[in-house]
Amino acid sequence: MTNDQSFMNKHHFLLRRLHSLTGIVPIGLFLIGHLTTNSSIIWGAINGRATHAMDPELVEGVGKATAGQVGTFQHEVTFINESVPFLILIEITLWLSIAFHSILGIYYARTGKANTKRYEYQGNWRYTLQRISGYVGILFIVYHVATLRWGWTWLIPGGTKWDYEYASSTLAMALKGSETGDWTFLGVLVSLLYLLGVTMLVFHFANGLWTAAITWGVTITAKAQRNWGYVCAALGAGLMAAGWGALFGFLFVDVQAAKDIEEEMLRKKSADIVEPEAVSMIPATEHTLVAIEA
Amino acid sequence: MIQSNDDTDLATDTRGHAANGKGPSGARTIRVRIKRADSHGKNVRWEEFKVDLPSAGERDGAINVIACLQQIASNPVTVDGTRSTPVTYESGCLEEVCGSCTMVINGKVRQACSCLVDDYAPNDGDLITLEPMSKFPVVRDLWVDRSRLFKALASVKAWVPIDGTYDLGEGPEETPDEQQTRYKLSTCMSCGCCLEACPQYTLEEDESKFDESFVGAAVISQARYFNMHETGATMKKQRLDTLAGPGGINNCGNSQNCVKVCPKEIPLTESIAAMGRSVTLHRIKEFFSGR
Numbered sequence: 001m002t003n004d005q006s007f008m009n010k011h012h013f014l015l016r017r018l019h020s021l022t023g024i025v026p027i028g029l030f031l032i033g034h035l036t037t038n039s040s041i042i043w044g045a046i047n048g049r050a051t052h053a054m055d056p057e058l059v060e061g062v063g064k065a066t067a068g069q070v071g072t073f074q075h076e077v078t079f080i081n082e083s084v085p086f087l088i089l090i091e092i093t094l095w096l097s098i099a100f101h102s103i104l105g106i107y108y109a110r111t112g113k114a115n116t117k118r119y120e121y122q123g124n125w126r127y128t129l130q131r132i133s134g135y136v137g138i139l140f141i142v143y144h145v146a147t148l149r150w151g152w153t154w155l156i157p158g159g160t161k162w163d164y165e166y167a168s169s170t171l172a173m174a175l176k177g178s179e180t181g182d183w184t185f186l187g188v189l190v191s192l193l194y195l196l197g198v199t200m201l202v203f204h205f206a207n208g209l210w211t212a213a214i215t216w217g218v219t220i221t222a223k224a225q226r227n228w229g230y231v232c233a234a235l236g237a238g239l240m241a242a243g244w245g246a247l248f249g250f251l252f253v254d255v256q257a258a259k260d261i262e263e264e265m266l267r268k269k270s271a272d273i274v275e276p277e278a279v280s281m282i283p284a285t286e287h288t289l290v291a292i293e294a
Numbered sequence: 295m296i297q298s299n300d301d302t303d304l305a306t307d308t309r310g311h312a313a314n315g316k317g318p319s320g321a322r323t324i325r326v327r328i329k330r331a332d333s334h335g336k337n338v339r340w341e342e343f344k345v346d347l348p349s350a351g352e353r354d355g356a357i358n359v360i361a362c363l364q365q366i367a368s369n370p371v372t373v374d375g376t377r378s379t380p381v382t383y384e385s386g387c388l389e390e391v392c393g394s395c396t397m398v399i400n401g402k403v404r405q406a407c408s409c410l411v412d413d414y415a416p417n418d419g420d421l422i423t424l425e426p427m428s429k430f431p432v433v434r435d436l437w438v439d440r441s442r443l444f445k446a447l448a449s450v451k452a453w454v455p456i457d458g459t460y461d462l463g464e465g466p467e468e469t470p471d472e473q474q475t476r477y478k479l480s481t482c483m484s485c486g487c488c489l490e491a492c493p494q495y496t497l498e499e500d501e502s503k504f505d506e507s508f509v510g511a512a513v514i515s516q517a518r519y520f521n522m523h524e525t526g527a528t529m530k531k532q533r534l535d536t537l538a539g540p541g542g543i544n545n546c547g548n549s550q551n552c553v554k555v556c557p558k559e560i561p562l563t564e565s566i567a568a569m570g571r572s573v574t575l576h577r578i579k580e581f582f583s584g585r
Contacts, residue, residue, distance in 0.1 A: 124549045
């Protein structure tokens with residue numbers, strides 16, 4: 001027995017259960033939050049509060065729906081990047097969890113041998129798909145994070161860089177493979193990769209949540225497993241809608257309009273920051289004068 | 295379940311009965327294709343034999359796959375006229391309670407004794423394919439060595455400890471509810487169908503690796519069966535320790551093929567989930583009690 005095998009055997013139970021747990025918390029939990037946030041590029045259309053502070057003429061120009069979509073998403077992204085405390089710690093926790101879940105997942109997947117050809121049961125297909133979606137999911141996540149978070153622009157067809165202050169427009173560029181937001185052949189491939197990746201990962205999570213309940217012994221009877229199956233399927237359908245919605249939202253947003261909204265929001269933000277400073281720079285005498293005049 | 299046949303031009307209706315009126319009851323000749331081997335992986339070859347089936351009136355009841363193998367043994371000549379040898383297989387009860395004649399028939403695992411030829415080959419010239427189970431080493435032809443399964447049963451102490459120096463008296467009482475659940479689990483005959491169909495159960499020829507190889511659904515279910523028995527429960531901890539370790543419950547991949555192929559319709563997936571809960575609680579208790 002080699003050393004790594006004995007390590008795996010010695011901590012067999014702990015590693016298996018940590019593998020199951022990390023899939024739900026933090027990875028699954030993050031996936032829910034991530035897709036909910038990203039789908040704001042769709043549901044932001046009915047978010048009236050997003051456009052309140054914007055120049056009414058601009059909102060009129062790009063359309064209230066587009067302004068709401070881009071505005072809401074931008075608001076979320078700005079919040080995450082500027083207001084969430086210890087963001088880097090959250091990111092490191094996620095990266096470590098995903099790495100752990102992926103490496104062990106591949107190790108475990110290699111212990112089995114798919115036999116859907118002979119036993120074409122629905123459960124057996126899900127077993128096989130769970131492993132395939134794991135492999136595809138890992139590749140997609142690496143591409144997704146490397147290009148948009150780590151800035152590996154050489155992997156983006158148009159070579160554009162994602163910028164959190166221009167969240168919607170630069171994302172549309174990265175997906176479609178051009179600076180103008182026009183479709184390119186490679187952009188279509190990237191978009192298809194996103195469609196596949198999101199679909200696979202949502203399935204992986206929903207099905208994994210279903211099997212986790214068996215692994216931990218939460219659902220025992222066939223009926224309980226079926227009941228929990230409906231819940232997982234509903235969650236999966238909801239997340240799938242959010243994921244696909246987000247993707248299509250970014251693919252079909254007007255890049256120029258998005259840029260205009262983002263710039264307007266940046267202007268508003270810098271105005272918020274500059275104003276108090278400007279006040280403090282007014283000489284004390286002028287304050288007095290103002291006070292007297294008042 | 296009915297083998298369709300591309301090689302013959304016999305038309306069949308939706309239920310597989312011959313359109314020409316020669317239904318399953320008629321006299322006919324079928325073909326039996328068998329995957330043979332001298333030992334595991336040695337001289338593996340396919341041989342095809344013809345089997346004559348008398349009409350329903352001339353025979354006594356239905357004909358099963360074992361009867362076909364017996365007919366082949368009496369005159370082992372292949373379809374191309376080569377003289378071969380009788381096909382080796384295991385069988386015991388011939389009524390689907392011992393599990394020894396388990397083999398892969400037309401691509402799916404089941405017992406040969408309960409496999410009726412009228413269902414599988416209703417027409418003249420129909421083909422039945424026989425293979426040994428793929429998850430166990432082949433001893434010869436259709437006979438496999440299921441030692442790993444029996445060793446796994448021993449590893450979870452699949453028995454009730456009643457040996458001792460004094461009379462233990464009557465067994466404990468049990469509720470009808472529990473009895474019903476346990477009765478179903480007791481019908482397991484360790485045939486290996488659940489293991490053959492399991493994507494997580496793979497062939498292991500090296501006996502020294504049996505300990506860390508997946509025990510499979512049958513064994514997990516038996517551990518549950520004996521843990522549910524009040525006297526058997528005295529060894530609950532040992533059983534759970536084995537199932538918590540390598541090759542235990544966590545190796546399950548939840549394809550749930552086991553419950554689909556089980557000839558005794560044992561709720562194997564419920565057993566797996568129930569033991570999942572037991573193992574989880576066992577490990578949590580162990581963590582906090584330190585014992």
